[in-house]
Amino acid sequence: MEPLIDTAGLVRRARHGEAGAEDTLVGHWLPTVLAWCRRLGGPTIDAEDAAHDVLVIVLTRLERLREPECFASWVFGITRRVLARHRRRAQLHRWFDLRAEPSTMPPAPDRAWDRTEEARRLWLALDDLSAAQREVLVLCELEERTDAQAARLIGVPLGTVKRRLHDARLRLKVEAARRGLGGEA
Amino acid sequence: MSVERERWDRLREMTAATPDAVRRVAARLRSPPDPEVRGLLDLLPGSDPFTERRVQGRLVARNRPWLSLARALPATALLAVAALLAVLILQPTARDGYDHLLDSPTTWREERPTEALAVSYQGTGRLRGTWRTAEIEWRVGTVQLALDPEAQVDLTVHTPEAKVHVTGTRFEVARDARGTAVSVLEGRVEVECQGSPAVTLVPDAALSCLPNTAPGLLGRARALAAAGQPPSEVLAAAESALALSPDPAVAEELRLVRLEALVAADRLREALAAARIGAAAGGHRRPDFLHALARLAWDEGGCRSAAPVLRDLAAEDLIDDMERERLDGCEGRRPATDLPPSEQAGP
Incomplete structure (x- = not known):
């Protein structure tokens, strides 16, 4: 969920160059951005790199944000574009087989999740959904936002969110069942 | 009427909300959490403090994604290739630069490094350049240049005293000990004498850049004297150089040149004072100053003035025959023969 702070006020203070405001803003939003990058980016991208890229863009373009009240949806839009770029790059790397050889080192504790068989199957199922469907699933189901909150964040009408959520649930169930995940869940 | 009624009824039946459709729409609108989906999605990772x-550590360093090595390297390589191509395209003969030693002290010679530039010279210097720029370091002698104005060649002639800049004209640069003289035959030339603002010369105009160091001015003074130029010019050069506080050896030479110029200008009292100063200063030119002092003192006051100097010359074994005769005459060892008019007693 979004941080429970006065983000708009913090953005204004950061734009006025107030000492520490930028760091506070980053500190509060980093967990949210990192979670979005992991959940929406998938295992093919480096979520850490993506989150870093998102926050660098946020900090360098903070001056251009017209309405600080819209900071959350602005950050979500940046995250969405950065993730799309990272996914394209990952696909390109796979296409040209540019990825490094798999490491023989055990995965870092924070990356262990994407090595499990269940996670792999879930990602395959999610990959069959559109990016828009993945977004509403993560925002509404996992992060427990209301449909209205998700609609504001994504920047689409409420009805669109509801429709996408409904379709996404059905589709995920079908795809999960096809991969042997749905039955247990 | 009945037919129309039937049609409306059929349409109403076709578009009526069936219970199934109502349930589907209601489900969509309610969007209650779906435990099954939630259970699946719980497998997805979130954020973690590590x-x-x-x-956060990377952000403190503020790595800009567009400056990361992976992006910077290809971008740098592309820029380098583009710059190389630009140089090759814009300056196709830049690689064919030329560098000629111009060394013909006695006869006129010609050099034509490019179609646009013709160099005629008698003297010594160096010519370097490309098809776009040319540079001449001129040491001594005269160099005449003809430059095609259409070719847009940037030509500069450097001498120790002057910088002559031109993009298309015919002109001449002559350098000797007196300095650098620039004269324009055609077009315009910008001349910058060292330490002075640039001056634009038009055809038939000429400008001389004088040496601006004490040794250079000493050379100019001597060259002027050797060329029989008015003593006032020699004096001006020597006095300008002395004003630059030159080192002792150069200063001594300059005082001697000044003394000779004062004598040539018939300013004998000043010459006498200059000779006294030069003799008192010592140095390896002291004998010259003493001889000059003896001569000037003799002319001014005969034995009364010259005898002490003549004695000094004798004591230092520097005295020449004429001075010996004068000293002997002053001391009564022989009759004085060439007394100055002031000492020649009437009968």
Whole structure:
């Protein structure tokens, strides 16, 4: 969920160059951005790199944000574009087989999740959904936002969110069942 | 009427909300959490403090994604290739630069490094350049240049005293000990004498850049004297150089040149004072100053003035025959023969 702070006020203070405001803003939003990058980016991208890229863009373009009240949806839009770029790059790397050889080192504790068989199957199922469907699933189901909150964040009408959520649930169930995940869940 | 009624009824039946359709729409609108989906999605990772700290550390360093090595290297390589191509395209003969030693002290010679530039010279210097720029370091002698104005060649002639800049004209640069003289035959030339603002010369105009160092001015003074130029010019050069506080050896030479110029200008009292100063200063030119002092003192006051100097010359074994005769005459060892008019007693 979004941080429970006065983000708009913090953005204004950061734009006025107030000492520490930028760091506070980053500190509060980093967990949210990192979670979005992991959940929406998938295992093919480096979520850490993506989150870093998102926050660098946020900090360098903070001056251009017209309405600080819209900071959350602005950050979500940046995250969405950065993730799309990272996914394209990952696909390109796979296409040209540019990825490094798999490491023989055990995965870092924070990356262990994407090595499990269940996670792999879930990602395959999610990959069959559109990016828009993945977004509403993560925002509404996992992060427990209301449909209205998700609609504001994504920047689409409420009805669109509801429709996408409904379709996404059905589709995920079908795809999960096809991969042997749905039955247990 | 009945037919129309039937049609409306059929349409109403076709578009009527069936219970199934109502349930589907209601489900969509309600969007209650779906435990099954939630159970699946719980497998997805969220944020974690380890990664957060790593990202924060990178942000402190403020790595700009567009400056990361992976992006900077190809971009740099592309820029380098583009710059190389630009140089090759814009300056196709830049690689064919020329560098000629111009060394013909006695006869006139010609050099034509490019179609646009013709150099005629008698003297010594160096000519370097490309098809776009040319540079001449001129040491001594005269160099005449003809430059095609259409070719847009940037030509500069450097001498120790002057910088002559031109993009298309015919002109001449002559350098000797007196300095650098620039005269324009055609077009315009910008001349910058060292330490002075640039001056634009038009055809038939000429400008001389004088040496601006004490040794250079000493050379100019001597060259002027050797060329029989008015003593006032020699004096001006020597006095300008002395004003620059030159080192002792150069200063001594300059005082001697000044003394000779004062004598030539018939300013004998000043010459006498200059000779006294030069003799008192010592140095390896002291004998010259003493001889000059003896001569000037003799002319001014005969034995009364010259005898002490003549004695000094004798004591230092520097005295010549004429001075010996004068000293002997002053001391009564022989009759004085060439007394100055002031000492020649009437009968």
